[in-house]
Amino acid sequence: MAMLNIDQDSQRFRDIVKGRVRRELRRFMSSKELIGKQGKELVSIPVHEIGIPKLRYGKNEKQGGIGQGDGQPGDESGQPGKGQKAGDQPADHLLEVEFTVDELAELLGEELELPGIEPKGRQESKSKRARYKGISLKGPESLRHGRRTFKQALKRNIAAGGYNPNRPRIIPIREDRRYRHFEMEDEPRSACVVLYMMDVSGSMGQAQKEIVRSEVFWIDAWLRHHYEGFEARFLIHDAAAREVDRDTFFRTRESGGTLISSAYTLCQQIIERDYPVSEWNIYPFHFSDGDNASSKDNELCTKIVRESLLPVSNQFSYAQVDSPYGSGRFLKVLKEEFSDEEAVVISRVADRDAIMDSIKELLGKGR
Amino acid sequence: MSLPPNRFVGETRDLPPALEEARLEITALAKGYGLDFFDTVFVMCTWEEINMLAAYEGFPVRYPHWRWGMEYLRMQKSYEYGLHKIYEMVINTNPSYAYLLDNNLPVDQKLVMAHVLGHVDFFKNNLWFSSTNRKMLDEMANHAARMRRHMDKYGESTVEKFVDLCLSLDNLIDPFASHINRHKQSAQQSMLTQPQEPDLSAPKIKANDYMDRHINPPEFIEAQRDKRLSDELRMQRVPERPERDVLGFLLQHADLRHWQRDVLGMIREEALYFAPQGQTKIMNEGWATFWHTRMMTRDILSDGEVVDYCDHHSGTVLQQPGQLNPYKMGVELFRHIEQRWDRGQFGRDWLDCESEDERRRWDTGAGLGKDKVFSVRQTHNDVTFLDTFLTADFCREQGFFTTKKDSRTGKWIIDSREFAAVKKQLLSHLASRGTPRVYVVDGNHNRRAELRLHHRHDGLDIQLEWAEQVLGNLARVWSRPVHLETLVDGEPVLLSHDGSKLSRGVPSEDAIDAAAEAAAKTAGQSAGGGSP
Numbered sequence: 001m002a003m004l005n006i007d008q009d010s011q012r013f014r015d016i017v018k019g020r021v022r023r024e025l026r027r028f029m030s031s032k033e034l035i036g037k038q039g040k041e042l043v044s045i046p047v048h049e050i051g052i053p054k055l056r057y058g059k060n061e062k063q064g065g066i067g068q069g070d071g072q073p074g075d076e077s078g079q080p081g082k083g084q085k086a087g088d089q090p091a092d093h094l095l096e097v098e099f100t101v102d103e104l105a106e107l108l109g110e111e112l113e114l115p116g117i118e119p120k121g122r123q124e125s126k127s128k129r130a131r132y133k134g135i136s137l138k139g140p141e142s143l144r145h146g147r148r149t150f151k152q153a154l155k156r157n158i159a160a161g162g163y164n165p166n167r168p169r170i171i172p173i174r175e176d177r178r179y180r181h182f183e184m185e186d187e188p189r190s191a192c193v194v195l196y197m198m199d200v201s202g203s204m205g206q207a208q209k210e211i212v213r214s215e216v217f218w219i220d221a222w223l224r225h226h227y228e229g230f231e232a233r234f235l236i237h238d239a240a241a242r243e244v245d246r247d248t249f250f251r252t253r254e255s256g257g258t259l260i261s262s263a264y265t266l267c268q269q270i271i272e273r274d275y276p277v278s279e280w281n282i283y284p285f286h287f288s289d290g291d292n293a294s295s296k297d298n299e300l301c302t303k304i305v306r307e308s309l310l311p312v313s314n315q316f317s318y319a320q321v322d323s324p325y326g327s328g329r330f331l332k333v334l335k336e337e338f339s340d341e342e343a344v345v346i347s348r349v350a351d352r353d354a355i356m357d358s359i360k361e362l363l364g365k366g367r
Numbered sequence: 368m369s370l371p372p373n374r375f376v377g378e379t380r381d382l383p384p385a386l387e388e389a390r391l392e393i394t395a396l397a398k399g400y401g402l403d404f405f406d407t408v409f410v411m412c413t414w415e416e417i418n419m420l421a422a423y424e425g426f427p428v429r430y431p432h433w434r435w436g437m438e439y440l441r442m443q444k445s446y447e448y449g450l451h452k453i454y455e456m457v458i459n460t461n462p463s464y465a466y467l468l469d470n471n472l473p474v475d476q477k478l479v480m481a482h483v484l485g486h487v488d489f490f491k492n493n494l495w496f497s498s499t500n501r502k503m504l505d506e507m508a509n510h511a512a513r514m515r516r517h518m519d520k521y522g523e524s525t526v527e528k529f530v531d532l533c534l535s536l537d538n539l540i541d542p543f544a545s546h547i548n549r550h551k552q553s554a555q556q557s558m559l560t561q562p563q564e565p566d567l568s569a570p571k572i573k574a575n576d577y578m579d580r581h582i583n584p585p586e587f588i589e590a591q592r593d594k595r596l597s598d599e600l601r602m603q604r605v606p607e608r609p610e611r612d613v614l615g616f617l618l619q620h621a622d623l624r625h626w627q628r629d630v631l632g633m634i635r636e637e638a639l640y641f642a643p644q645g646q647t648k649i650m651n652e653g654w655a656t657f658w659h660t661r662m663m664t665r666d667i668l669s670d671g672e673v674v675d676y677c678d679h680h681s682g683t684v685l686q687q688p689g690q691l692n693p694y695k696m697g698v699e700l701f702r703h704i705e706q707r708w709d710r711g712q713f714g715r716d717w718l719d720c721e722s723e724d725e726r727r728r729w730d731t732g733a734g735l736g737k738d739k740v741f742s743v744r745q746t747h748n749d750v751t752f753l754d755t756f757l758t759a760d761f762c763r764e765q766g767f768f769t770t771k772k773d774s775r776t777g778k779w780i781i782d783s784r785e786f787a788a789v790k791k792q793l794l795s796h797l798a799s800r801g802t803p804r805v806y807v808v809d810g811n812h813n814r815r816a817e818l819r820l821h822h823r824h825d826g827l828d829i830q831l832e833w834a835e836q837v838l839g840n841l842a843r844v845w846s847r848p849v850h851l852e853t854l855v856d857g858e859p860v861l862l863s864h865d866g867s868k869l870s871r872g873v874p875s876e877d878a879i880d881a882a883a884e885a886a887a888k889t890a891g892q893s894a895g896g897g898s899p
Contacts, residue, residue: 005428006419009436012527016433049437052534053836055803057827064782065770066792068692071781073768095441 017047017097022107026356043104044096105221112360114222130182139179148178191229192281194220195270197263199288201238202255203325211321212287213250215355219285222363227281233270237263239293243270260292260330264304271312282313285362289323290330298330302337310343317362319347382409386467389477389667396662397484401741404487405501406462409480411469417456418442420466424641425458426507430514430633431523432530455479459490459644461501474672475679481662485655492745493650495643498545503640510633517626526630533631535840537638538802539613542646545639609806609821613841614638616807622846631844645801646748653697654744660698696765700752701740703761709736726760750797757793759786767793795826803829805851818845822853829853831862838864850874 021028028045099107108114135148153172157163163170196216200209224230234249235241238256241263267284275282292298309316320331331348338344347361348354382390390409397404412420422439423429457465465483467476490496500506518526574582610616614635618628644651660680668676707713711731720726747755762784769792771782782788804823812819818841822829834851841864842849848865852874861874 005431006422006435006439009422009431009433010439011436012431013433013436013440049441050434052434052531053833053840054535054538055805055837056538056830056833057803058830064772064792065779066767066789066796067770067781068765068767070766071768073781073783075781076778095437096444097440 013050014097016050018099018103018107020047021045021097021099021104022111025107025111026353028104041101042098043101044098046094047097049095101221102225105218105225108218108222108359109225112356112364114360114363115365129185131185132180132182134181134183136179136181137177139181143180145178145180149176152176152178191231191279192223192227192283193231193233193271193275194223194283194285195233195235195267196220196249197235197237197241197267197284197286198249199238199258199260199263199286200236200252200254201258201289201291203258203291203323204289204321205323205325206253208289208321208323209253211349211352211355212319214352215287215319215349215358216249216285218355218359219363222359223283235263235266235270237266241266258288258291258293259297260286260288261297261300261304264301264309268304268308271309275312277312283315283317284309284313285317285319287319287321288330289325290320290328291323291325292330295329295333298333301330302333305334305338305344310341313343315343315345315365317345317347319349319358319362321349322351382411382467385473386476389473390480393477393480393484393662393667396666397481397488397658400658400662401737402484402488402658403492404463404484405460405491407457407483407487408462408464409483410464410466412466413469414446415443417466417468418446421456425456425464425466426504428504428508428511430511430530431518432527434534455483457483457486458504459487459496459499459501459640460504461491463487463490464504472675474668474675477667477672478659478663478676478679481659481667482655485658486651488658489647489651489654489744493643493647493748494746495546495646495748499640499643500636506636506640510637513629513633517630521626526626529627529630530634532840532844533614533634535837536614536617536844537634539805540635540638540642541610541612541615542639542642544612544615605810606807609808611804611806613805613807613820616810617844620810621844623844643748646750649693649697649700649749649797650744650747650752651697652694653699653701656694656698657701657740699765700756700761701743703758703764704743704756705736705740707736708739709734711735750794753790753793753797757790762786762789798825798827803827808852812850816847818847818849820849820851822851824854828855831855834862835864835869838862838869839866842866 135145149172150170153170153176154163156173156176157170198209198212198216204212220232224232232246234244234246236244236249236252236254237258237260238254239259239262241259243266244252263286271282292301305316318331318334320328322328331346334344334346338346342365345362345365347358349358381387386409394407419439420427421442422435429435455465455467457463463483465479465487467479471479490499514526514530571579571583571588605620606616614631617623618631618635621631623631663676663680710729711717711733712726712729717726717729720729743752743756763786767789768784769782769788770779772778773780804825806821806823807818808821809819810816820841834853838849838851843866846866848863850864851862853860853862859874861872863870863872
């Protein structure tokens with residue numbers, strides 16, 4: 001009983017801390033520690049202990065200190081009061097509070113006032129699943145419920161008057177056995193696939209890539225939080241595109257020229273091969289510095305987006321990171337081409353501080 | 368004694384036989400040495416339970432509040448990192464409960480038991496604890512139940528917010544309040560005199576006509592009259608005389624709702640309950656250490672346990688180079704006192720003796736050491752303890768010194784080994800660990816029901832950043848603007864808070880004088896002087 005209370009009090013404290021973390025989320029957002037974690041994994045965030053303000057004496061340096069030990073007047077004495085005055089100052093303790101990535105995603109959603117995502121335009125996929133929902137008197141031995149069986153035997157024993165608390169001896173018989181019982185049930189599933197495409201060409205510096213990774217991390221956390229059946233695919237491209245695993249995506253350093261169409265083509269192929277439109281909510285995200293090889297390739301890109309990606313996607317998102325190199329023209333090209341298309345969302349990220357706003361732009365429509 | 372069922376009293380909580388044996392042995396030993404303690408129940412706990420209990424300040428049932436949770440998380444973390452380990456915890460109740468960490472070595476458990484009995488003896492016999500509620504375990508549980516009821520009725524966060532306000536003020540109590548009844552007398556007086564027109568004529572001593580002028584001189588009569596008049600005026604003020612118990616004043620006079628008054632009352636009660644522990648830290652720890660070392664080394668330790676014992680004991684009384692461990696100081700001072708009274712090193716002759724040599728060899732064979740330490744543990748608190756028994760000899764033996772910050776290098780250096788300087792510094796440190804003395808001087812300031820407080824400045828400024836927040840919280844409880852007179856860098860300052868923002872002004876001259884004088888008067892009445 002008492003244990004339970006401390007859990008409540010701890011939870012209450014965590015809630016208060018959450019509020020603070022939420023307000024300072026922008027500071028945590030760019031933390032590199034986060035990158036690469038997901039779901040139920042814990043992220044520990046240092047927070048100041050919450051002090052209750054009290055009327056106290058201030059720090060009076062002229063007051064001097066007191067010590068004990070050897071030495072002559074004038075000798076160095078070591079820092080005073082470290083031991084005995086610790087705790088006098090408020091909020092100088094840092095406390096590590098652990099949050100799951102899911103909780104952080106939730107905070108992000110609250111802070112940015114992101115709309116919850118309603119899967120749209122897709123039939124909800126259904127799958128059958130066995131669920132153990134009850135207890136039955138017969139069944140296979142492999143599904144025998146040990147505790148229930150024992151309980152039954154105990155009841156019988158007590159009822160029969162054969163139970164001796166000092167020498168408890170419970171032997172279950174056939175009639176005591178209880179089995180887990182399952183039912184098949186339909187499970188509505190809103191499946192979602194996100195295809196992250198990142199430009200890793202030479203013009204994307206380390207800083208740009210980190211911005212992209214932070215942004216991908218948070219988008220990933222948010223979408224993952226909303227869909228139970230969530231899949232993510234990671235694509236990187238320079239002049240050619242290839243699919244990589246999550247880890248590579250968050251760590252790779254490449255360089256070379258840029259052909260954005262290569263990524264879009266690969267993206268289209270993956271969708272066609274693996275994700276039937278009728279069952280999946282599809283979200284392609286593309287991150288680049290907008291420095292494409294040629295205007296001819298730009299045309300090819302818009303063609304692929306319009307003809308192949310848009311018809312199957314909930315939303316096509318493009319975020320362009322400012323880079324000291326290159327033209328950044330691709331943003332304009334897309335804007336002009338898709339000015340009337342609601343399902344195309346375009347965002348520009350000037351620097352680290354702009355990540356939050358960019359995420360809001362990309363996810364703010366709740367598509 | 369009602370306890371949460373199956374929590375601390377139950378079969379599983381029995382001490383293992385070896386420890387139960389040790390408990391009986393140590394209890395008998397302690398009694399043999401003259402320690403006089405409440406029955407003490409030792410409870411084995413896992414480190415998680417110990418941390419939880421420590422977060423709740425030793426009481427298994429407390430009202431819901433986030434700060435217990437914060438403390439718990441902090442302790443869990445630092446335990447995981449191996450930064451700290453709680454060896455013992457004991458609460459001041461009758462019977463007393465002490466918690467043992469289940470994975471400690473047997474020799475540690477014995478040490479803890481001996482140490483704990485020292486604490487319980489102190490709780491039972493030290494006068495400053497005499498008015499604490501020994502049924503606090505039940506009281507805390509009652510508070511929890513009442514607080515939950517208020518939360519159910521008025522909303523968790525509403526109540527929690529108010530609790531936070533009260534906690535921010537909970538050191539503004541009168542730690543001596545339970546020992547003196549300041550209100551009784553004046554309350555009777557005011558009941559009698561208020562309806563009548565004040566009688567200002569001074570009583571004359573009966574005398575013959577020709578002697579009257581000498582026995583009742585007119586100047587004296589006049590002075591008496593004035594005094595009565597000013598007394599009369601004072602009676603009309605609220606509070607009559609400066610009130611150190613700010614929480615108590617709020618409880619009586621603030622415009623609070625029923626549940627708020629109840630919450631404030633509970634917080635004040637708990638603060639008063641814990642106050643003596645703050646006033647006697649050095650003594651209490653010193654006393655417990657004094658006895659555990661004596662019992663362990665003389666009676667309990669087996670040969671095989673000596674090394675572990677020394678290891679852990681030295682951890683408790685460890686003295687960081689250049690720093691001061693109050694626990695060590697407590698135990699050393701008790702030993703010093705015992706030795707002095709054993710050898711008759713007290714009284715006129717001793718004080719007058721100036722020969723170093725003679726003093727060193729001084730031994731009248733008085734043998735009063737034991738009686739003396741027992742009476743000291745009964746009547747003193749930390750301030751009076753140090754004030755009375757800190758001697759130049761002791762300071763020299765212990766190698767105490769004062770430190771100051773070198774203005775050139777910015778490093779702390781040894782300033783002086785002079786006894787007077789050390790003692791002054793020690794006492795002022797003790798005082799500054801405590802709470803600034805703040806009095807309510809006027810509950811109807813500006814005749815607009817504003818609250819005026821006076822800080823009796825004793826050389827140390829208050830921390831202004833916190834003062835602002837505390838005043839804000841005070842204004843929220845008082846629900847009218849509040850003012851605090853204090854000194855900042857030697858200049859009188861009036862800090863005012865109207866609940867939304869702080870403003871800083873200069874107090875009117877008369878107000879300061881009157882308040883300072885009154886505060887000094889009241890302080891003079893309070894025993895013990897100063898709050899450690």
